[in-house]
Amino acid sequence: MTLKGAFLAASALVSVTATALSAEVLTIATVNNGDMVRMQKLTDDFTAKTGHEVNWVTLEENTLRTRVTTDITTKGGAFDIMTIGMYETPIWGANGWLVPLDDLSADYDADDILPAMRQGLSHDGTLYAAPFYGESSMIMYRTDLMQEAGLEMPKAPTWEFIREAAAAMTDREKDINGICLRGKAGWGEGGAFITVTANSFGARWFDENWTPQFDQPEWEEALTFFVDMMNNYGPPGYATNGFNENLSLFQQGKCGMWIDATVAASFVTNPDDSTVADKVGFALAPNKEGVEKRANWLWAWALAIPAGTQKEEAAKQFIEWATSKEYIELVAANEGWANVPPGARQSLYDNPEYQKVPFAQMTLDSILAADPNDPTVDPVPYVGVQFVAIPEFAGIATDVSQEFSAVYAGQQTVAEALEKAQALTLDAMEAAGY
Amino acid sequence: MARAVTTQRKAINTAFAWGVGLLIFFPILWTILTSFKTEAQAISDPPVFLFFDWTLENYAAVQERSNYARFLWNSIIIAVGSTILGTIIAVPAAWSMAFVPSKRTKDILLWMLSTKMLPAVGVLYPIYLLFIRLGWLDTQIGLVLVLMLINLPIIVWMLYTYFREIPGEILEAARMDGASLKDEIIYVLTPMAVPGIASTILLNIILAWNEAFWTLNLTAANAAPLTAFIASYSSPEGLFYAKLSAASVMAIAPILIMGWFSQKQLVRGLTFGAVK
Numbered sequence: 001m002t003l004k005g006a007f008l009a010a011s012a013l014v015s016v017t018a019t020a021l022s023a024e025v026l027t028i029a030t031v032n033n034g035d036m037v038r039m040q041k042l043t044d045d046f047t048a049k050t051g052h053e054v055n056w057v058t059l060e061e062n063t064l065r066t067r068v069t070t071d072i073t074t075k076g077g078a079f080d081i082m083t084i085g086m087y088e089t090p091i092w093g094a095n096g097w098l099v100p101l102d103d104l105s106a107d108y109d110a111d112d113i114l115p116a117m118r119q120g121l122s123h124d125g126t127l128y129a130a131p132f133y134g135e136s137s138m139i140m141y142r143t144d145l146m147q148e149a150g151l152e153m154p155k156a157p158t159w160e161f162i163r164e165a166a167a168a169m170t171d172r173e174k175d176i177n178g179i180c181l182r183g184k185a186g187w188g189e190g191g192a193f194i195t196v197t198a199n200s201f202g203a204r205w206f207d208e209n210w211t212p213q214f215d216q217p218e219w220e221e222a223l224t225f226f227v228d229m230m231n232n233y234g235p236p237g238y239a240t241n242g243f244n245e246n247l248s249l250f251q252q253g254k255c256g257m258w259i260d261a262t263v264a265a266s267f268v269t270n271p272d273d274s275t276v277a278d279k280v281g282f283a284l285a286p287n288k289e290g291v292e293k294r295a296n297w298l299w300a301w302a303l304a305i306p307a308g309t310q311k312e313e314a315a316k317q318f319i320e321w322a323t324s325k326e327y328i329e330l331v332a333a334n335e336g337w338a339n340v341p342p343g344a345r346q347s348l349y350d351n352p353e354y355q356k357v358p359f360a361q362m363t364l365d366s367i368l369a370a371d372p373n374d375p376t377v378d379p380v381p382y383v384g385v386q387f388v389a390i391p392e393f394a395g396i397a398t399d400v401s402q403e404f405s406a407v408y409a410g411q412q413t414v415a416e417a418l419e420k421a422q423a424l425t426l427d428a429m430e431a432a433g434y
Numbered sequence: 435m436a437r438a439v440t441t442q443r444k445a446i447n448t449a450f451a452w453g454v455g456l457l458i459f460f461p462i463l464w465t466i467l468t469s470f471k472t473e474a475q476a477i478s479d480p481p482v483f484l485f486f487d488w489t490l491e492n493y494a495a496v497q498e499r500s501n502y503a504r505f506l507w508n509s510i511i512i513a514v515g516s517t518i519l520g521t522i523i524a525v526p527a528a529w530s531m532a533f534v535p536s537k538r539t540k541d542i543l544l545w546m547l548s549t550k551m552l553p554a555v556g557v558l559y560p561i562y563l564l565f566i567r568l569g570w571l572d573t574q575i576g577l578v579l580v581l582m583l584i585n586l587p588i589i590v591w592m593l594y595t596y597f598r599e600i601p602g603e604i605l606e607a608a609r610m611d612g613a614s615l616k617d618e619i620i621y622v623l624t625p626m627a628v629p630g631i632a633s634t635i636l637l638n639i640i641l642a643w644n645e646a647f648w649t650l651n652l653t654a655a656n657a658a659p660l661t662a663f664i665a666s667y668s669s670p671e672g673l674f675y676a677k678l679s680a681a682s683v684m685a686i687a688p689i690l691i692m693g694w695f696s697q698k699q700l701v702r703g704l705t706f707g708a709v710k
Contacts, residue, residue: 027654027655029654031669032666032667032668032669032672032674033669033671033672034672037499040499041499055654055655055656056655057654057655057658057662057666058666059650059662059665059666060665060666060668060669060670061669061670061671062670063650063665063668066651067650067651070558070559070562070651071562073559074559074562074563074566075566076562076565076566076571077566077571078571078572078654079654188670189670242670243670243671244669244670244671244672244673247672247673248477248479248673251474251477251673252477252478252479254479261671263671267672267673272474273473273474273673
């Protein structure tokens with residue numbers, strides 16, 4: 001062996017030993033959905049590249065939220081990486097609870113992250129969580145029923161068109177509802193949908209002085225429109241329907257249109273689960289004629305590192321791996337382009353292979369149509385499209401959405417619900433010192 | 435003279451009991467059936483009952499994704515450990531309250547029960563902070579202790595009720611025959627209270643097995659029991675009902691089997707009385 005060869009062999013040995021010595025076991029809290037489950041399956045690739053092992057803690061969304069919030073507020077240190085959303089990230093970042101992700105490697109190409117996602121996951125211009133996947137909401141509709149109704153879905157329809165189409169597609173004898181929308185109480189369920197609907201009618205949660213706006217005519221118009229349309233053309237019992245219930249109805253051919261998360265597109269076009277897989281078209285979420293804002297939200301599940309973790313370097317390596325361009329290619333190679341995590345990187349939408357996926361362009365257009373820093377027609381003091389990024393919002397919006405769900409269930413009128421929503425929001429905001 | 439029961443009345447009672455039994459069992463039966471369906475069949479409307487293509491794919495998927503044995507082992511340690519520890523503490527406490535009550539015994543019993551009236555989430559943060567300080571977060575010992583403390587009032591109350599039904603005269607007679615306190619508890623009280631103690635232990639194992647607030651909130655990757663295993667298959671954005679059902683069946687199967695084999699003791703203990 002030459003001297004050079006011996007030196008190289010020794011270097012390799014040192015390198016392997018160093019990797020083994022610095023190998024960490026990361027505990028990652030995550031949410032249960034198809035993209036996250038796929039990531040868990042592919043973790044071996046990360047371990048092979050870095051030597052770090054991963055322990056997964058997978059929980060249902062609401063349980064996860066409680067769990068990670070308890071841990072981060074008490075500095076429990078149970079997790080090295082947390083999966084959090086756009087609601088938590090700016091609040092936690094502002095509180096100094098998260099490690100800033102402003103020193104990711106050049107190879108990572110942080111500038112490739114879609115601007116809307118980057119803004120929603122930053123505080124004061126600093127990124128605190130890297131988007132694993134992003135979503136907006138859009139219209140999914142039955143192309144066959146639309147054709148039978150003699151209508152053509154515009155790329156960017158108005159609410160008036162949606163109501164007209166819902167009326168034309170409804171066929172109670174065949175158990176087909178013209179439109180299926182969320183009515184279930186909960187700030188992330190029906191609360192999110194009615195908030196973006198209100199945005200598209202020119203309403204807002206608060207004015208610049210944090211005064212609730214439920215007593216304004218825009219809210220009354222939005223809620224009345226929603227209730228009338230759903231009562232006439234929606235499924236029975238829509239007051240308790242959330243994402244899963246509507247997905248189930250749509251997949252069984254019982255909805256003419258469904259406006260919901262863009263991530264649903266891969267479910268409704270999957271022939272294994274959906275009876276209407278080859279008859280689905282997509283369009284931008286609607287707006288009221290003349291209102292510039294559309295009823296589409298913006299959300300991302302993102303990976304963040306709690307401040308104080310002992311394994312910051314390994315955690316950053318994982319985040320770079322899981323949200324990289326290479327990871328997207330890894331998923332595509334293993335599961336196909338339709339199953340890659342969408343909505344996070346511009347390069348994905350520039351990829352000719354991904355452009356062949358039928359819902360790819362509409363997903364991007366929907367994401368680009370939402371602006372978390374300017375979500376409403378009139379100016380607001382908050383960030384967030386379907387939520388208001390303040391700690392009090394989750395509690396307030398859950399209560400408000402319960403009042404609205406009571407309207408959907410026929411237990412009270414629109415006016416009564418709005419009056420109660422105004423009063424309870426006012427009380428909560430005053431108590432919180434706004 | 436025993437009251438005569440007509441055949442017709444017997445038939446009605448039997449039918450009613452079966453009806454109620456089936457009604458209670460139906461959700462479990464439906465979960466079991468759903469676990470053998472595809473995700474599409476699980477949500478089909480009208481629902482399919484028995485006539486579908488039975489599949490084991492959900493069990494295979496769950497098995498592939500999760501380390502079931504680890505969750506099961508944690509459940510066994512936590513449920514059995516907390517129950518044994520609780521029983522060791524509760525037997526002497528219940529004995530003293532039943533046979534040598536003081537002026538404050540009733541108050542103490544009520545106070546113990548009142549700890550169950552506070553919603554668990556009300557003490558989440560203090561307990562969590564305590565666990566961080568003690569290094570018990572995500573450990574079996576931490577969960578054994580917290581579940582023991584949570585179920586202790588129930589164990590004491592149940593044992594106290596059983597012990598109260600044992601006539602004090604029997605213990606007095608033993609004492610007159612020269613039995614020490616130790617002999618009295620081991621040779622007289624315990625044999626008479628075995629059905630009561632057994633049913634208390636069984637019921638508390640079931641309660642600890644199914645506890646889903648503390649076991650979810652105080653664990654991460656190491657000490658998570660089967661409740662966390664089920665929670666990992668629930669999702670508000672995606673239809674995983676068949677897989678969730680398979681995970682549920684795998685989580686409840688051990689306790690269901692244990693309950694099935696010990697139902698005689700459970701019923702006997704719940705209707706226990708020394709002079710019956």
